[in-house]
């Protein structure tokens with residue numbers, strides 16, 4: 093069994109398709125090598141070895157030693173160098189790299205192979221003692237920190253002291269002698285902390301470093317990153333051992349990071365940063381402020397030309413925007429890493445759309461390049477352009493967005509405050525992977541140091557979070573929990589606003605506005621529409637919502653709730669009047685049913701004259717209101733279909749619960765307060781969600797649904813008269829049996845026929861039902877005999893199928909998720925194995941009876957990507973979700989196809 097894969101001199105044992113086994117970094121180093129990109133030679137220990145290592149309780153599996161040694165020999169041969177040989181020393185980096193990119197989460201050791209002898213050899217060979225001591229002190233620092241657990245800060249402090257003593261600001265200004273002294277200091281620190289001398293044997297160094305990379309797979313911060321990003325099912329990390337190239341040998345050397353397109357805006361341009369005379373992490377760590385890539389064109393023209401040629405080649409090869417690490421050693425360019433670049437939501441959309449236009453990728457591929465979360469982020473607010481901005485300072489626009497919140501200075505406080513529901517802005521000198529939890533909960537991130545590719549910037553862009561980096565003017569004091577900027581002092585808890593698109597830091601809370609969607613957004617959504625098969629409708633109860641949803645691309649209303657209309661303005665009074673008369677009215681209906689003679693009927697009617705007047709009069713008052721509501725909605729949605737759900741909630745929801753409101757109601761309706769109170773008590777239910785609601789109301793009071801059906805059809809006819817197409821779909825909620833539906837449907841259809849007769853005209857309409865009681869799903873073949881369409885009301889269906897009360901389960905449901913009983917909250921993402929089976933069965937049985945039965949879903953799940961994917965798979969015709977989720981549903985529906 094092969095465990096180690098070599099790459100070098102234009103040949104590689106691995107390739108880009110082997111990410112699972114070689115990790116992203118290793119697979120791409122191999123691929124780049126094979127296609128002729130200049131990559132320093134090296135070898136990759138596969139990810140499954142990491143797994144073996146853990147199964148082996150931290151010991152190397154048998155045979156690994158030999159394979160590593162063989163590959164070191166191969167590497168020595170390829171480079172013409174030798175490990176530990178002062179005359180021609182081979183130095184290597186030991187780099188981690190899992191299948192999924194985890195920026196900065198795993199540790200790298202550079203310059204491995206150095207010791208007291210080798211360093212002298214390098215001085216002799218290069219005649220550059222400054223360089224030799226610089227890499228040695230870096231090696232001791234990294235090896236000490238990453239491998240032996242001697243904290244980097246200890247070394248950093250010694251370096252700081254050395255710089256102060258020398259009177260310089262940057263480490264590249266230290267002389268050779270000064271660096272030599274630093275090396276001696278570092279060795280002392282190492283010895284003090286590790287209680288051993290710094291190891292001089294390169295093989296010993298290598299073994300310990302490989303162990304450390306394996307070990308870093310399970311550090312709390314790596315585990316936290318995987319948890320935050322839902323990364324599961326990986327074998328472990330690969331270990332890449334690669335010959336060193338040096339960006340810190342002098343002014344003809346540099347190291348940098350670049351992107352084939354702008355990762356903030358998506359613009360097609362070479363983008364990046366570099367530092368001259370620097371090594372590896374310097375750019376990312378924000379140690380000095382880097383130069384923009386375009387300067388390289390003037391400073392090192394041949395290297396720039398080769399780099400940009402390779403950038404274009406790599407993008408064509410991988411068919412995606414690449415994030416590339418490079419080093420220039422004595423004017424010669426080397427590539428050290430390439431991967432698909434992280435990008436902002438706006439950039440993701442622009443790049444996907446542009447690449448389709450450039451014919452680099454097909455539409456089906458383009459829809460996978462933007463995540464639903466990114467789209468969601470794009471739909472989030474920006475700052476109001478008209479708002480006054482009290483700008484304190486400006487830094488780099490590292491990750492766009494508008495963030496308003498209270499300043500905190502450490503990740504723990506950020507998490508604590510966020511838990512209490514506060515919006516926080518995390519302010520750090522620079523961030524490190526330990527801050528990841530705090531960054532995840534913060535509204536925005538501000539750093540005083542670091543560039544566009546600093547840790548803070550990269551992580552924030554990945555999270556779609558607003559970040560302003562490198563605000564030099566800000567002086568942070570962690571001890572006093574304050575920062576100053578000129579004369580201004582900002583304390584922990586003070587409000588600030590961050591603009592991630594301009595880099596501005598502002599005092600106080602700057603108002604935000606809804607986002608406007610750019611041209612690329614529209615183009616991208618059109619691509620999604622071409623790919624997807626599922627329809628996307630919206631849940632909208634008002635013409636305004638309907639209009640907004642149409643702007644977001646809704647193809648109809650899947651759920652228009654009518655109950656809110658009962659609350660608006662003065663309408664509540666006839667509603668309440670109706671409720672007070674309801675019981676007597678129902679009694680009247682029963683008695684009329686039982687009446688044997690016409691005479692008896694007349695007497696009953698006389699007896700209930702008042703009740704009838706109260707009840708039917710109230711409905712008459714409501715009719716014009718409802719009609720007008722529907723007219724507005726039909727107009728806003730024409731010519732798309734509108735599904736109107738008839739009254740659903742239990743009647744008690746329309747009655748006031750507190751005493752003051754109850755006496756007001758008594759006064760308004762001219763009854764005694766005790767009468768109101770009695771009614772409220774009478775309507776009280778122990779389980780209102782399982783009580784007298786939905787179609788059950790219409791079984792008792794058919795007149796209510798009749799009034800609503802009349803309002804819908806009259807409105808439809810009125811709007812049709814204005815030469816607009818109306819497609820009303822009347823939806824009866826909460827049915828459990830076909831007979832229940834049949835009974836109520838007959839009433840509704842009868843009323844509609846009357847309307848047609850009165851108006852002398854007609855319109856086509858559908859009558860369908862919601863499937864939200866498990867019994868309805870189980871008997872869907874029967875239900876479909878009466879229903880012209882199904883809409884799965886998965887909120888209630890989940891509640892009833894799982895037996896979780898929507899109103900009470902919140903108290904304990906989180907525990908179920910934490911303990912892994914259910915993977916996610918079933919009210920957020922459809923429980924596909926359980927509740928989903930009811931949906932699947934409902935569709936299948938329903939279509940056995942009615943082949944073309946239209947099936948949709950309304951409820952929270954209709955806007956949730958994993959549930960949308962499920963809906964696509966079980967063959968629903970459409971999903972329906974809130975207006976703001978419509979674009980996300982369009983994208984998720986397209987991704988479901990791919």
Ligand code: ADP
Pocket residue numbers: 132184185186187188195196197198200202334335336337338371372373417418419428429
């Ligand atoms: P990360 O995953 O944190 O980016 P890397 O393994 O990519 O870690 O390495 C960290 C830094 O060191 C990068 O800037 C990289 O380019 C640089 N580096 C890694 N290996 C070498 C090498 N063999 N020669 C020169 N620089 C290297």
Ligand code: MG
Pocket residue numbers: 417429
């Ligand atoms: Mg890297």
Ligand code: MG
Pocket residue numbers: 825864885887888
């Ligand atoms: Mg319901």
